[in-house]
Amino acid sequence: MIINKLKLLLLIFLFSIIAHSQTDWVRWEKSDPDYKIPSETIKRQYDLSIQSIGDVVLKPVINAYWFFISDVDGDNCPFYPSCSSFLFTSIKQTNIFQGTLMFFDRFTRDTNIFERSSHYPFYGKHHFYDPVYLYTLDEDLIKIIPAGTQVKKIK
Amino acid sequence: MKIFIIQIIISTVVLAQSVDFNSPENIKLFADYLFCDHDYLRAIDEYEKYLNFFDNDTIRFKIALAFSLMDEHTNALKNFNKLSEASQLYQLSQIEELKSFFKLKLFPQLSSKVSEIHNLKSEYSLSADKILSISYLLNNYSIPAEKLFLAPFNDQEKPIVQNFYLRKTNPDYKSEILAGVYSAIIPGLGKIYTENYSDGITAFLITGIFSYLAYTNFEHRHLTRAWIFTVAGAGFYAGNIYGSVASAQIFNVKINFDFINDVNSFIEAKNYFIPEYDFCK
Numbered sequence A: 001m002i003i004n005k006l007k008l009l010l011l012i013f014l015f016s017i018i019a020h021s022q023t024d025w026v027r028w029e030k031s032d033p034d035y036k037i038p039s040e041t042i043k044r045q046y047d048l049s050i051q052s053i054g055d056v057v058l059k060p061v062i063n064a065y066w067f068f069i070s071d072v073d074g075d076n077c078p079f080y081p082s083c084s085s086f087l088f089t090s091i092k093q094t095n096i097f098q099g100t101l102m103f104f105d106r107f108t109r110d111t112n113i114f115e116r117s118s119h120y121p122f123y124g125k126h127h128f129y130d131p132v133y134l135y136t137l138d139e140d141l142i143k144i145i146p147a148g149t150q151v152k153k154i155k
Numbered sequence B: 001m002k003i004f005i006i007q008i009i010i011s012t013v014v015l016a017q018s019v020d021f022n023s024p025e026n027i028k029l030f031a032d033y034l035f036c037d038h039d040y041l042r043a044i045d046e047y048e049k050y051l052n053f054f055d056n057d058t059i060r061f062k063i064a065l066a067f068s069l070m071d072e073h074t075n076a077l078k079n080f081n082k083l084s085e086a087s088q089l090y091q092l093s094q095i096e097e098l099k100s101f102f103k104l105k106l107f108p109q110l111s112s113k114v115s116e117i118h119n120l121k122s123e124y125s126l127s128a129d130k131i132l133s134i135s136y137l138l139n140n141y142s143i144p145a146e147k148l149f150l151a152p153f154n155d156q157e158k159p160i161v162q163n164f165y166l167r168k169t170n171p172d173y174k175s176e177i178l179a180g181v182y183s184a185i186i187p188g189l190g191k192i193y194t195e196n197y198s199d200g201i202t203a204f205l206i207t208g209i210f211s212y213l214a215y216t217n218f219e220h221r222h223l224t225r226a227w228i229f230t231v232a233g234a235g236f237y238a239g240n241i242y243g244s245v246a247s248a249q250i251f252n253v254k255i256n257f258d259f260i261n262d263v264n265s266f267i268e269a270k271n272y273f274i275p276e277y278d279f280c281k
Helices: A002-021 A053-073 A083-093 A096-110 B002-016 B024-036 B040-051 B057-069 B073-080 B090-103 B107-119 B125-138 B146-150 B158-169 B176-185 B189-193 B197-219 B223-269
Strands: A127-129
Touching (some): A053 A083, A083 A096, B024 B057, B057 B073, B057 B090, B107 B125, B158 B223, B176 B189, B197 B223
16 A cells, blocks of 8 residues: 555656656747857947038048948957047047047057057957047046956947 | 654644744844844844844944945944944944045045044054055145154055055156157157057057158159058058057056055055954954
8 A cells, every 4th residue: 555655656756747847838940040240349320410510521431431341341340449430439529630640549559460458458259448538638538447357348 | 653743743833933033132143143244234224123122332333334344434424423432432433434434535524533533542543543644645635744654654564655655746657748759759659658569669660661652652653652651651650649648648547546556455455454353253
C-alpha cells in the first residue's frame, strides 16, 4: 500500500515537472535575422530650415555629404559626434568662422595615427567621446571626463 | 505518531506568539543591525520608532550619522542640531557638522562652526583646524600664509598638505597665448607644449604635407590644385593654432579637476580627521 502511494506521488511529481517544463507554447516560425551593427550615431537632421545666414550654405552642403557619402560609407568616424556632426554643431553653437576652425582642429585629431585611448573617454563600443563644448574657448562649459571612462549614450 | 505531530505543531504555534518584535529593545537591536549592515535608510526608520518610546541622544546621533553616510548632509545637519549641549556626543556632532558643511561647500558656515568649536574648548579643535585648512584649498577665498596653513598637521601629513598648498598657490598652468604663438611659429608645437604630443606631431605633418603639395603644384603651374591645397593648408594651419589655444585651456581645467580630486581623496582617506566609531564593534 505504501509502495503504491509512493509510486503515485512520484508519477504526480514527474507529471507536474513535465507539464511546466514546456513554456514556449508558440509554434516556432522562420525569423529574418539582421546582422547589421546598430549605428551609434545620432539620427541625421536632414531638414533645410534656415535659421541663420550660415544655414544657407552649410545645410545643403552637409545634407549632401551625409546623403551621398557618409550614409553610404557607414559609421566609420572613431569619434562621437562624427566630424560632420561636429562641424554642424560647432557652427550652430559659435559662428561659421570659429566653427570652421574647430572642424579643422577636429579633423587633425581624427587623422592622428598614434594612441588615442589615453586621451579620450569612450562612447558606446566603438567611439571616442569628443564633444563640441570642450573647444568653444568657454572655460565654464568644459567638463573633464577622465580618459578611459565609459560615457552614457545620449538618447 | 499523529498525536506527537499535533503536539509539536501546537507547541510551535503557542511559542511563536511569545516574542514581541515591536518592543523598544527589539526595535533598537534591529535598527543597530541595519545600521551596521549599511542599510541606513531603514535604520533611520527603526531608530525614529525607538525615539517614540525613549528620547536618547546616541540614537539621535546615529540618525544624523546615517544621513551623513548616505550623503544627505542637509538632513544630517538638521539632526545633529537636535543634540543637546549636555550630551556626551555633542562635541562629536559639532565635528560631524563640519564634515557636512565641507561636503555641501558651505565654507562661511564651516569657518564660523570652527570658531564655535574653539570657544567650546573641544577636544576636536585640532581636527576642526585641519578641516578648515583643507577647505581653503577648495574655495576661492584667500588662502592663509604657508606656516599658518600647515600648523595643525602632524609630520606625516605635512609633506602631502604642503604639496597641495603649492599646487593651489602656484598651479602648473599652461599659457593659452603662448600655446597659440608656438603653433603659429611651428605647427603643432603649441599642442606639444600642452602635452598633446601625438596631436602636435599630426598637426605638423598635415600642415606640412598640404604646404608642400601647394608649393609643388604652384611650381608646376597646376593653379587650381595649388589653390585647393593652399586653402586646405591654411585651414589646417589656422585650425592648429585654434586647437592649441583650446588644448591649453582644457589642460588648465584638467589641472584644477585633478587637484580637487586629489584633495578630496586625501580628506576621505583621513575620514575628515574624525575618529572612528565603535557602534558596530
